[in-house]
Amino acid sequence: MKIVVVGGVAGGASVAARARRLDESAEIVVLEKGGHVSFANCGLPYHIGEVISDRSRLLLQTPESLRETLDIDVRVGSEVIALDRGAKSVTVRELASGREYVESYDRLALCPGADPIRPPLPGIDLPGVHVLRNIADMDAIKAQLDAALDAAASGPARTGTPVRAVVIGAGYIGVEMAENLQHRGASVTVVEMADQILPPLDKEVSVPVEQHLRSRGVHLHLSTAAAAFSQRPGGGLTVELQSNVFVDADLVILSAGVRPNVGLATAAGLELGPRGGIRVDTHMRTSDPSIWAAGDAVETPHTVLPGSWITPLAGPANREARVAAENICGRDTEYRSTQGTSIVKVFDMVAGGTGATERQLRDEGIEYRAVHIHPSGHAGYYPGTAQMHLKLLFAPGSGRLLGAQAAGFDGVDKRLDVLATVIRLGGTVHDLEQLELAYAPPFGSAKDPVNMAGFVASNVLQGDLVLWYATDWPAAVEGTRLIDVRTPEEFEIWHIPGAENVPLATLREASRGWDRSAPVRLYCAVGFRSYLAYRILVQRGFADVATLSGGSNTFRYRHE
Amino acid sequence: MKIVVVGGVAGGASVAARARRLDESAEIVVLEKGGHVSFANCGLPYHIGEVISDRSRLLLQTPESLRETLDIDVRVGSEVIALDRGAKSVTVRELASGREYVESYDRLALCPGADPIRPPLPGIDLPGVHVLRNIADMDAIKAQLDAALDAAASGPARTGTPVRAVVIGAGYIGVEMAENLQHRGASVTVVEMADQILPPLDKEVSVPVEQHLRSRGVHLHLSTAAAAFSQRPGGGLTVELQSNVFVDADLVILSAGVRPNVGLATAAGLELGPRGGIRVDTHMRTSDPSIWAAGDAVETPHTVLPGSWITPLAGPANREARVAAENICGRDTEYRSTQGTSIVKVFDMVAGGTGATERQLRDEGIEYRAVHIHPSGHAGYYPGTAQMHLKLLFAPGSGRLLGAQAAGFDGVDKRLDVLATVIRLGGTVHDLEQLELAYAPPFGSAKDPVNMAGFVASNVLQGDLVLWYATDWPAAVEGTRLIDVRTPEEFEIWHIPGAENVPLATLREASRGWDRSAPVRLYCAVGFRSYLAYRILVQRGFADVATLSGGSNTFRYRHE
Ligand SMILES: Cc1cc2nc3c(=O)[nH]c(=O)nc-3n(C[C@H](O)[C@H](O)[C@H](O)COP(=O)(O)OP(=O)(O)OC[C@H]3O[C@@H](n4cnc5c(N)ncnc54)[C@H](O)[C@@H]3O)c2cc1C
Ligand SMILES: Cc1cc2nc3c(=O)[nH]c(=O)nc-3n(C[C@H](O)[C@H](O)[C@H](O)COP(=O)(O)OP(=O)(O)OC[C@H]3O[C@@H](n4cnc5c(N)ncnc54)[C@H](O)[C@@H]3O)c2cc1C
Ligand SMILES: CC(C)(COP(=O)(O)OP(=O)(O)OC[C@H]1O[C@@H](n2cnc3c(N)ncnc32)[C@H](O)[C@@H]1OP(=O)(O)O)[C@@H](O)C(=O)NCCC(=O)NCCS
Numbered sequence A, B: 001m002k003i004v005v006v007g008g009v010a011g012g013a014s015v016a017a018r019a020r021r022l023d024e025s026a027e028i029v030v031l032e033k034g035g036h037v038s039f040a041n042c043g044l045p046y047h048i049g050e051v052i053s054d055r056s057r058l059l060l061q062t063p064e065s066l067r068e069t070l071d072i073d074v075r076v077g078s079e080v081i082a083l084d085r086g087a088k089s090v091t092v093r094e095l096a097s098g099r100e101y102v103e104s105y106d107r108l109a110l111c112p113g114a115d116p117i118r119p120p121l122p123g124i125d126l127p128g129v130h131v132l133r134n135i136a137d138m139d140a141i142k143a144q145l146d147a148a149l150d151a152a153a154s155g156p157a158r159t160g161t162p163v164r165a166v167v168i169g170a171g172y173i174g175v176e177m178a179e180n181l182q183h184r185g186a187s188v189t190v191v192e193m194a195d196q197i198l199p200p201l202d203k204e205v206s207v208p209v210e211q212h213l214r215s216r217g218v219h220l221h222l223s224t225a226a227a228a229f230s231q232r233p234g235g236g237l238t239v240e241l242q243s244n245v246f247v248d249a250d251l252v253i254l255s256a257g258v259r260p261n262v263g264l265a266t267a268a269g270l271e272l273g274p275r276g277g278i279r280v281d282t283h284m285r286t287s288d289p290s291i292w293a294a295g296d297a298v299e300t301p302h303t304v305l306p307g308s309w310i311t312p313l314a315g316p317a318n319r320e321a322r323v324a325a326e327n328i329c330g331r332d333t334e335y336r337s338t339q340g341t342s343i344v345k346v347f348d349m350v351a352g353g354t355g356a357t358e359r360q361l362r363d364e365g366i367e368y369r370a371v372h373i374h375p376s377g378h379a380g381y382y383p384g385t386a387q388m389h390l391k392l393l394f395a396p397g398s399g400r401l402l403g404a405q406a407a408g409f410d411g412v413d414k415r416l417d418v419l420a421t422v423i424r425l426g427g428t429v430h431d432l433e434q435l436e437l438a439y440a441p442p443f444g445s446a447k448d449p450v451n452m453a454g455f456v457a458s459n460v461l462q463g464d465l466v467l468w469y470a471t472d473w474p475a476a477v478e479g480t481r482l483i484d485v486r487t488p489e490e491f492e493i494w495h496i497p498g499a500e501n502v503p504l505a506t507l508r509e510a511s512r513g514w515d516r517s518a519p520v521r522l523y524c525a526v527g528f529r530s531y532l533a534y535r536i537l538v539q540r541g542f543a544d545v546a547t548l549s550g551g552s553n554t555f556r557y558r559h560e
């Protein structure tokens, strides 16, 4: 059997490696148009930032190592320019020589990945406007950055002004680039079309990260986009924003998303899915029974949402590829779904999510409930922890977990992984109550944040707690008695306009004379004290009580 | 309704707090013989170590705060000395005054915890021989340590010799105490009866931690126990070990395990379980329908093993208590099981486990398979990571996950929690293959260690990989051809006696002439290269091949 693989990085190299292990006698050819295979795309920003100083560490395998250990015929600089499904062959162009040849296959794997989007703006092709997808892109950015830093520090044109970089798009890669450029000493401006950074997160969770980014000196322009790039006399670029702001830049990074590489597939008449990725079945087989596909170019079912989705992430690419290889080699393995678990480090903070966001659930018309809590990453009395923002989305009837997001400092990745696991296994918020997680003071709490989120969510489902949401303010409190149950000192510093202060410790006494039929809306700092207050009032006959999900903490990130 | 709770810490305070939230009108009395309620037992070693410098941070709640926010009647210094189930009352002794009185209950919760074991050895009651369970114990140890350190540094008897501490028992608390005492500058000796530290872990996983402990200057005596304590002329103690070694000590910490506090329960005729803890049903109700129990004093079903077990850990205590409170308040909530998820920080290392150990599975006669892998905590090319030791135990047929253990530096707690979650939800090693965990270079790998463990385990179940185990050496390699597939340089430095070196890159060629019917046993550093070698040989017709689980890495920790 002869297996040909188009693309030689996360998806392609993984198909080839797994196929070899399953079939020692197959002929396996990997065709990669770029100069490298098996490199760590995800590490590229960190080499630019010199956090990963040794460039060679990013090259996980080479054509030679793949030949030696796995007997794979890897051809770099070899672009597949046509696919003839009838003849079962591909046409390959050797980029160095220009030579073209035809390579036949018994089974083909398409793993061409995705290309960064380059919006058709004036000046988009100017030197100095970069995308970041591969080693060559990285080398180009780093070379320009190094030169600019050198020039600023010691060149003849030394001006004392720092190197200025503009990052277009505040998704994960944009934010990583902002951090790494800043780390090198550049002055960084980030431009994002949406009204928030990190669009895969809901806004209550992204705003704390946004503030952290600003606090580290990164300039943010939200709700606007680049309109044009132009060369400045004397060097450098000017970026014109739609908001009519002009930002000077020595370097521009476009990180405005990626588009699946489906050129070969469409030209050959393979079916695409509704979102424009290559359509595959749960065996990662395309509409042609001799062709499989994996990685950023494909659509897969979503774990929580209906329909198929493009999820350009390395974990799915690697696991899809492994499944594709198994089926290519005659096994019967299913790739069930992708849930979009993702994470990013942003200076000292960490943020990420898994499953559906509230926005997606709303867009898809799926009923859900939400809770927001702010537990600390580990026991508060043990040094080195901080509050995190943890949001849970779950089904109203069954309590099935639909999505989770978190932002904070320590222990965020762990909670995301646990919640991702529960979503993957179809678990509910009641399962979260029962999870037995590893506890010692440096690592968690006897009631872990995940347990705690489960308690709160279960209380909501059982009707032991009724929440109101910052998103619904001010409508949610109109015509109600708004009670702040924090201490007078806390109230003094900040409170929601119109609130009365009735500290929790005095509530039992104070509420004796109140009208029990009048609606009461409660809040405190994070929701714990107002929960206690809720239980007190409801059990004393108050008819209409609700407490603010996530307290003033979530509220302020939403409204300030 | 009147609810009386015996014990006011993890279990007792949690019962009371949850009961109040469910029943605003109940009378709730907490009786605690010690001077404090709601303190952080788990933080005690770290205050001695001055990692947690502010003692008051350990007092999470006080009688006053529980009164104010939860309207709970908390009485410290109040020991329950008798239980009259017929009369539904307890007899309370106020320790300060000696006054005794009877307190009636409608529903009683027993949360008396456990007491540290004090083996009846000569000299066990000498001053300077301590246990650590509560704030008073902590204060006593810290006072003595502070005084000894002061004296050594500046007192008239200043000798230049450091303060010497002996810790008896190398379980989690013992190891934490060793670290914290060392951190204060004491010279620490740990004595452990078993032939390994951290008995809840299998030996391959505990030995790396043992070596780390020794590398940090802690002296270890394994396979021996304290035989006697005696006062030294001029101050201090001498600890005599069963091995006839004598160790001088200014301070001795007994951390040889705990025994459930069942005195009250047995005197009142409540049933005990087979392991000597209070017997409860899945509603945490004892054999008396008006009495519930939770925490270190009870036995609960094990998630994986048959029978009921005592698991003296804070997470279970807190969640058992919450379930008990719900049932006390008339709800119908089940506490399903405890799986013994536990973790400990040991200087820079972290180790822990969840579910059953190999020892337990063997003892219970449960069939299992095991794999050992050594992935890095996050992407190897991103700084700050190290190899961990990860061991998985699973059922041969279904692949159900039965247990997992890990030791390493970064990301150990996260993988334990993910694996604990899978065990709790009844997942299999095939589920591990599919988990979609949060990946960016600082946090993991595109194929997370947990995925990787799932791959290897699934390969074993599917017959794609046959393992041999370090535990079975040398028998496992007798009469076989033992091949080391690492590089000559690696072979040179160390190899298993009797091994031939055939580097992976040369294996296809070299094996052409070999006898395919002769048994071959392979190994490499961690098991990856020998897995590739296994696939090559088996598919080339070799009849009897197996590769060493965990490679030389696991082997050397087992045999050196
Ligand atoms: C800067 C950066 C940071 C990232 N960080 C993360 C992260 O932290 N976490 C995460 O999960 N994901 C991250 N990703 C995404 C992740 O790298 C991708 O999801 C993953 O690499 C997709 O794998 P793939 O094989 O589909 O595509 P790629 O890895 O892009 O490989 C596709 C290859 O196919 C080649 N190719 C395309 N067409 C042809 C053709 N016609 N002929 C021959 N070769 C062809 C391309 O040259 C390319 O090398 C990051 C990506 C980038 C760029
Ligand atoms: C030093 C130390 C470190 C620990 N570290 C960890 C860790 O990192 N992770 C972890 O999971 N667990 C840890 N634990 C274990 C954890 O603290 C216990 O599992 C948990 O506290 C058990 O709760 P409990 O309510 O059953 O018992 P306790 O918390 O001990 O509370 C029982 C209380 O009942 C009182 N009492 C007993 N009898 C009577 C009576 N007759 N009348 C009145 N009062 C009575 C006792 O005085 C005691 O205060 C640690 C324990 C210690 C001592
Ligand atoms: C490196 C690359 C070629 C894949 O390599 P691979 O050979 O599948 O190897 P990995 O290192 O991922 O190891 C996985 C295999 O080793 C096996 N394995 C790992 N440790 C093992 C151990 N200790 N014992 C036995 N087997 C082991 C696994 O079972 C798995 O084999 P299987 O798929 O046949 O079951 C490919 O992932 C790649 O090109 N990656 C770089 C690009 C990328 O992923 N970018 C995005 C992230 S930055």
Ligand SMILES: CC(C)(COP(=O)(O)OP(=O)(O)OC[C@H]1O[C@@H](n2cnc3c(N)ncnc32)[C@H](O)[C@@H]1OP(=O)(O)O)[C@@H](O)C(=O)NCCC(=O)NCCS
Binding pocket: A372, A373, A374, A446, A447, A452, A455, A456, A459, A526, A527, A528, A531, A550, B008, B009, B010, B011, B013, B014, B017, B018, B021, B037, B038, B039, B040, B041, B042, B043, B060, B061, B314, B318, B322
């Ligand atoms: C502190 C202690 C009294 C328990 O307190 P508690 O009142 O149950 O409070 P916790 O802080 O654990 O919070 C849990 C409750 O708050 C609720 N909650 C937490 N955050 C919330 C939020 N943001 N919004 C709404 N509710 C919230 C939870 O739902 C849960 O309530 P429930 O049980 O009624 O569902 C008890 O755990 C204790 O004494 N601990 C110290 C001893 C100990 O555990 N030692 C071992 C570990 S060191």
